[in-house]
Amino acid sequence: MNLGNAIQTQGLTKRFARTEVLRGIDVAVPEGAIYALVGANGAGKTTMIKVLMNILRPSSGRAEVLSGDSRTLTGARFCEIGYVSENQEMPDAMTIGAMLDYTRPFYPRWDRALEIELIRQFDLRLDRKLRHLSRGMRMKAAFVSSMAYRPKLMVLDEPLAGLDPLVRDELIEGILDRAEETTIFLSSHDLAEIESFASHIGFMEDGRLLFSDGMSAIAARFREITIALDGAAQLSNDMPREWLLPEAADHMLRFVHTAWRGDASERDLRERFPAARSIEMDPMPLRAIFLAVAKSGRKQPGANPPSHTAEKESAHA
């Protein structure tokens, strides 16, 4: 296992009876990153997070969280981890104030000033019972109780799902305020809500991690290639693995290049298609990249689309 990673997994697998929910996940989340695990509902994101948090035990493989085996994650080790989940059961009979009063003594590094600041920032009323709160207010209360002790790692499972834009912005602001001192690992099924602030992205589908990398690396590595040929375009069997979703129509050949290396890749293309009338190499928006990777995975069931472990990259690079 590499040092410098807040989370690292190797061949992580989770089965429920005969259903394999996680299929050999390898991921590394660098310290200081804002890592967004993206995927459709049912992709396995929540299961992965629950395995990381030792709520569920892995069927095979290994996961390390803050340099310790996830299966031993218990007790005092949670003093360094903040966990918020959209479907978490809270101590509903308590008021926000009572919940914070109860939670505080568990954490030696609880920062009372930060707690007060967060309460003010999120506009929370301490005398309100948790069971009477709206979804957004509950999430805010959960955030305060998970941030006030300045955890080294924040794990957020669909924290923004179903929230109105105002609350969502408030929470994102709260997350970003903490980003300098914390590694943030969050899951979401909505790319739009995380692409503005995530530094790293992993994409899951059907229990597999289809790719995982830094945002800038992903943007640099994917290109939509359109080649105009003199004759009729045809798909050949010897196309490289990095070319996803190849399509041939009339004189046009289109595909997604997943290992773009700039000029070197362009030279390779021109050598491969010397008779090409034109070659267009367009950068892709994140959404298009995910769609391409997802479609590619679905067309080849059982095949693992190109997966890339996130390189060490500064969260703010």
Place this chain on the structure above:
Amino acid sequence: MSQILHIFRKDTRMYWMEILALLLALSLYAFLYPNRWNYSPTAMRSQYLNLLLPQVLVPAACWLLIARLIHAESLVGDRQWWLTRPYERKKLLAAKALFVAAWIYLPFVIAEAVILKEGGLSPLAHVAGWFPLLAIASAYGVFPLIAIAAMTSNFARMTLALFAAVIVWLGATALAFMPRGGYESAAPNDRSMWIAVIVIVGAAVATLIQFATRRVLLAVATGAVTVLLATGTAMWLTATRESRIDRAYSGPAASHASMQLALAPYGLAQVKAVFSERPDKIYVTVPLTFSGVPEGYAAQVDDVKAALDDPATGQHWSSPWWTSRTMRFLPGEHQAQVEFMLDRNQYERFKPSPTRLRLALAVTELRAGSDTAAALAAGDFPVRDFGVCSGRWLYRFPAQPMCRISALDLPPLTHVSTVWSRTNEPDAYVPPGPITAAAWADTSYDNELFLRLLPVWPVRTLLYPHSIYGDLNSTRGLELAPGTPIHFTQYNVTRRTQVSLTIPNFRLPDEPR
């Protein structure tokens, strides 16, 4: 330690209403239970509530409190808030144990101590006596409830699981006792505590598994194994009951005069057969005489076993060991109405012709020990090594001291006796000589485990001169004045043996009544 106390304080604050409900139920129990010996019209009216409280309300309040306590940090599921907080599992378990000790066991012990005190008995006189009492409360209440709560995620599921467990338990009990066909034995059954031990250990292990690993299937499997083991043990104890009674009552013959059983004069003519409360069972009563109890001893007939043989047809029937009522005899010759029970179809089979009846009595021999004399008083008067008695009159019976004994320190079987005084009423005829009255202070229901939870047992002793007056209304010329000495003689078990009698030409009555 701070985390234990922190969780304990939180639980106490959150569940103060449930705690209050249990404390109220226990307070009501402690307040009303003394009515079992304070016979007054008001007290009699509360008898129903008096039974309802310890049997229903207190367990229900416990159930609610334990469910809330354990489900506050539910061990089943993957969405609980506490799972990703710095809880130390051992400390969580310790906090819950502290809560149960502080808000269930302690109030229960206090309520029991208050009842003992109210009964004039000392709660501290026999400290070791608290352990079996608490063990029974744990085995048949607290521990299984905690284990079921630990294996379920909420109150509704716990309720369903509890009902399922109760149904399984009732079914298993019925299954276990089915082979005895309704024959109850009064012979001591010390091994019934094994089931309590199995339940306590099984429930504790299932709870520990849940707190340590949260592996629900493993914990449920442990619970199921416990139920199976307890059921199997109950069935095995029932299946081996006969041979164990045979072994227990096979004491050596005494060096002194041996006890004998004989048919009473005109006994065969006075054999009676009556239907029991169940139409398929018939009680047959045979008048016998019991004699040969040595001086300074007593004999207690615990069980009866009967066997019928029809030499003409070669048919044979025998009953298991069974009791309908306990009989006790002092030295001398005594009439004994020995009763056995048989099925209606067996009765019809053996009725037509003379049969050979063999009766065996399981007899406990007891030797007289300490004798304590206490002066009868209108109110309470303590009796050393026994309990507290009260000379209050009951209804029209003039002499029925109601005594209370402590379940923490049950005295041996005690014989109570006194001598009535003459009042010199001019018209009253009183035979010459001392007019004695005696009774056994019956504590024979100590086999009932549930009764061990009740701290004070009322014991009635009717000191009426039966031998002289058949009619309870007629005691003219006699009185039991305050200050009359009452003797309490304790009898200790020396051996268990069998006394038998064979009646060759026995005939069952033509028609049962």
